[in-house]
Amino acid sequence: MRETRIHVDAPLAAGQQVRLPGGPTQHLLGVLRLAAGAEFVLFNGDGVDYRARLLDADRRGATVAIEAAGEVEPVPPLTLRLGIGIAKGERLEFALQKAVELGVAEVQPLFTERTVVRLDGERLTKRAQHWRGILIAACEQSGRRRLPRLAAAARLADWLGERQPGGLLLDPRAERALSDLPPPSGPLTLLVGPEGGLSERERAAARAHGFTGVRLGPRILRTETAPLAALAAIQALWGDFRTTPA
Known part of the structure; x- marks a missing residue:
């Protein structure tokens, strides 16, 4: 099963709660149809994946808890x-x-x-x-x-x-x-x-x-x-x- 990964343009860190804007929220709810308690991955382009859990959501946005930060993506051998x-x-x-x-x-x-x-x-x-x-x-x-x-x-x-x-x-x-x-x-x-x-x-x-x-x-x-x-x-x-x- 493919892992759900969502990009968000915001600072991320393990242990914090984040309010997602409308775009990512619509994707989580309207496209993926996730419910409260669902787990997925957030990333902001800093080289790390963040394990997250959906707490609640409405039309204005979703609140998620970041539970853990993953390993930093290795720098490629060739840019x-x-x-x-x-x-x-x-x-x-x-x-x-x-x-x-x-x-x-x-x-x-x-x-x-x-x-x-x-x-x-x-x-x-x-x-x-x-x-x-x-x-x-x-x-x-x-x-x-x-x-x-x-x-x-x-x-x-x-x-x-x-x-x-x-x-x-x-x-x-x-x-x-x-x-x-x-x-x-x-x-x-x-x-x-x-x-x-x-x-x-x-x-x-x-x-x-x-x-x-x-x-x-x-x-x-x-x-x-x-x-x-x-x-x-x-x-x-x-x-x-x-x-x-x-």
Whole structure:
């Protein structure tokens, strides 16, 4: 039976009682249909799961007792960061969800030359809130105790100019495969384009900023498939697919 895990944006500690806001309360009562006395897990992204028991609830919120704190989630052997071109429809949402399941520590949505989605102002704010909800839900499902960081959406050129050089650029035209590369010595950034990929000018800019182009076999993968295949391969080569879970 899958363990019920609920994210709450609040400090947590064993022995305290917490009043949950409407969102988590609705999930506990309306979706999971838990009753007073039910046990579940709370987490706030600090790396720890907290055993909790539902005391009472109404339309305004639920009161829970935190009974114990679990072990701290181990720091992964490889910190993975994903820069991904904003795609339309559910493609980006799918990629975000699965990237969390695959252990990415930071997500950077990017506006590129071939991004067709137009977002700014209030629309962008609402979409960013939606993306954060996807990251949280993926953590709840996958058992992650640390919440990945969602960076503010940025233009690719601005992002390249503001960050430290280096990373991997997914490019079906590249000559090198992941297995041709040495293990990374620090955090690893993966850059993936939207539908249609990055333009030649953007690929050149990324390479000029220290990105190494890599291909994933002989096939051209869709924008929601490519980062997931790459993240899984990276984890298998150098990351926590090689380690025993704590």
